[in-house]
Amino acid sequence: MKATPSPGITKYQQVLNWLNDQIDKHSYLPGDKLPSIRQLSHELNLSKNTVIRAYQQLEADGKITACPRSGYRVAAGLHSVPTVPVPEPEFVDLMTLSKTIMRLPASREVLPMGSAHPDTNFPAIRSLYAEIGRHSRYQSHIPSHYQLPPGDENLLKQLVGINRELGITTSASELLITHGAQQAISLSLQAITRPGDIVLLESASYFGNLLLLESLGLQAIEIPFDAQYGWHFGALEAALQNWPVKAILINPSFNNPTGHVMSIQERREFLSLTGGIPIIEDDVFGGLAYHQRPLPLKTLDTENRVIYCNSLSKTLDSRLRIGWVIAGQYQPVIEKRLMTDNMGSPNLLHSAVGEFLTTGKYRDHLGKIRRSYSKKQKLFFQALSWALDRYPHLKERYHLTQPEGGYLCWLILPEPADSNRIYQEALAKGISLLPGNMFSAKDQHRHCIRFSFANYEDTPKWQQGLATLAGIIARHLAET
Missing domain, CATH: 3.90.1150.10 (Aspartate Aminotransferase, domain 1)
Structure with a gap:
C-alpha cells in the first residue's frame, strides 16, 4: 500500500486521492471496512491527523460512513447498480451435488x-453437556412421556429472553420449539405454499433452504444480490410484477454464504416493496453480531406477515437441533403440522438446555x-x-x-x-x-x-x- 507523492500536492491530498482511487476502482466495495487510522498512517508513513482529515472529507462527500467502535466503511449503494434481467422462476435441482459434497x-x-x-471449544459447551448428562440420569428414573408442542415450559421461557436480547418482544405462548431452524422454515413453507408455488429469495442463498424448496416441489426466483451492489430492488420489483410470488425466504443478517447484512434502510424498502406477501426470516446468525446489527425484519413488520425462525445451532452447538419459530397469524397451522410431524419433542435435550440457559452462562x-x-x-x-x-x-x-x-x-x-x-x-x-x-x-x-x-x-x-x-x-x- 503506497500513496504516490506528486509535486505541489499536500500529504493530505495525496492520501485523499489514494483513498478515492481505491474506492473508485472497487478495491473497497460498499460495506467494506477501511483500514484503521493507526494502520493507514503506519502503512502510508503519514501522521494520524492527516489520515483523520482525509477520512472526514470522504465522510462529508458521502463516500464513506463512520461506524461506532468499528472505524470507517465504504458507503452502501455508492456504486451504480447494473441493469439485470427480470428473474424467472425455476425448480431447484441441488440434491445430487449437495449429497456428493457433504459426504x-x-x-x-x-x-x-x-x-x-x-x-465448540468453550467452557460453556462443556457445562452444557454436563447438564445434559445430569438430565439423562434423572430422566432414567421417571416415566416415559411425550413433550407436546409448543415445547418444554422452561426452555420456552428462556427463549423469550433470548429473543428479547435480539430485539423481539414476544411471549412463551407465541413460540414453537422445532427441530432446528431447518424444520421451522420447512413448516413455515408448508403452511403458506403448495407444490408448484413460487418462492422469492436472495441470490446467493443457503443451500439447505434451496433443498427445502426442492423437496416441497416449489419454484425459486432468485433476486440478484452481491457484495458489490447489495440488493437489486429493480429486479425485485420486476419479479413481483411478473410472477405470482406466494412467499419470500430471506436471510438478512450475516447472510449464509456471503456474510452480508441488509441495512435498516434496505429492510424498510424491502418490506414496502413486498407488502402483503408472507416473509420467512432466517436469523440463525443474528445473535453473532460483533458490534450491532439492524433490528430483525420481524420487529419492523406492521402487517403481521413475517415468520421469524432461529436456533441455537450457530451460537451453541449444531448437534442440539433446537430451533424456534414465531409465526404470528400462521401459528395455528404450523403448530398442527408440528404435532403431526413429531408427536413430541426430545424431552432430554429440551429440559437440559432449558436448565442450562437459566444459569446465565449463555450470555457470557x-x-x-x-x-x-x-x-x-x-x-x-x-x-x-x-x-x-x-x-x-x-x-x-x-x-x-x-x-x-x-x-x-x-x-x-x-x-x-x-x-x-x-x-x-x-x-x-x-x-x-x-x-x-x-x-x-x-x-x-x-x-x-x-x-x-x-x-x-x-x-x-x-x-x-x-x-x-x-x-x-x-x-x-x-x-x-
Whole structure:
C-alpha cells in the first residue's frame, strides 16, 4: 500500500486521492471496512491527523460512513447498480451435488472450512453437556412421556429472553420449539405454499433452504444480490410484477454464504416493496453480531406477515437441533403440522438446555464467541489475502468479504474461475470449502467460494494450508 507523492500536492491530498482511487476502482466495495487510522498512517508513513482529515472529507462527500467502535466503511449503494434481467422462476435441482459434497468425513479434513458448524471449544459447551448428562440420569428414573408442542415450559421461557436480547418482544405462548431452524422454515413453507408455488429469495442463498424448496416441489426466483451492489430492488420489483410470488425466504443478517447484512434502510424498502406477501426470516446468525446489527425484519413488520425462525445451532452447538419459530397469524397451522410431524419433542435435550440457559452462562458465552469470531475474521482475512496476493495475476482481482458477525465469508474470483474444480483439488489436500454454485438454483456463483473461519487458528498449519489453497486457485486461474 503506497500513496504516490506528486509535486505541489499536500500529504493530505495525496492520501485523499489514494483513498478515492481505491474506492473508485472497487478495491473497497460498499460495506467494506477501511483500514484503521493507526494502520493507514503506519502503512502510508503519514501522521494520524492527516489520515483523520482525509477520512472526514470522504465522510462529508458521502463516500464513506463512520461506524461506532468499528472505524470507517465504504458507503452502501455508492456504486451504480447494473441493469439485470427480470428473474424467472425455476425448480431447484441441488440434491445430487449437495449429497456428493457433504459426504466428506470430518476426519479427513486438514483445514475444516466447509461446514458451517460453530467452534465448540468453550467452557460453556462443556457445562452444557454436563447438564445434559445430569438430565439423562434423572430422566432414567421417571416415566416415559411425550413433550407436546409448543415445547418444554422452561426452555420456552428462556427463549423469550433470548429473543428479547435480539430485539423481539414476544411471549412463551407465541413460540414453537422445532427441530432446528431447518424444520421451522420447512413448516413455515408448508403452511403458506403448495407444490408448484413460487418462492422469492436472495441470490446467493443457503443451500439447505434451496433443498427445502426442492423437496416441497416449489419454484425459486432468485433476486440478484452481491457484495458489490447489495440488493437489486429493480429486479425485485420486476419479479413481483411478473410472477405470482406466494412467499419470500430471506436471510438478512450475516447472510449464509456471503456474510452480508441488509441495512435498516434496505429492510424498510424491502418490506414496502413486498407488502402483503408472507416473509420467512432466517436469523440463525443474528445473535453473532460483533458490534450491532439492524433490528430483525420481524420487529419492523406492521402487517403481521413475517415468520421469524432461529436456533441455537450457530451460537451453541449444531448437534442440539433446537430451533424456534414465531409465526404470528400462521401459528395455528404450523403448530398442527408440528404435532403431526413429531408427536413430541426430545424431552432430554429440551429440559437440559432449558436448565442450562437459566444459569446465565449463555450470555457470557455469547460475549466470548463474538469476540473470538471477530478476531478470527480479521486474522483469516489477513492470512488468505496475503496468500493470494503473492500471485501477481491474482492481486486486486478477487474480493473477500469481511462480515461483522457470524463466521462465514465469501470469496469472489474472476468469472472464468470454476469453484467446483478448485473444491476437488483442495479436497485432495484435505482442505474443505464449499463451491459457490451450491448456493443457487441456477448454477450461478460458480466463480465464488464459501469459507467458514469458525475453527481458524493462527498457526503454521493453517498458514501453510491457506498458502496451498492460494496456489491451487492461482494455477487454476492461470489455466483458464
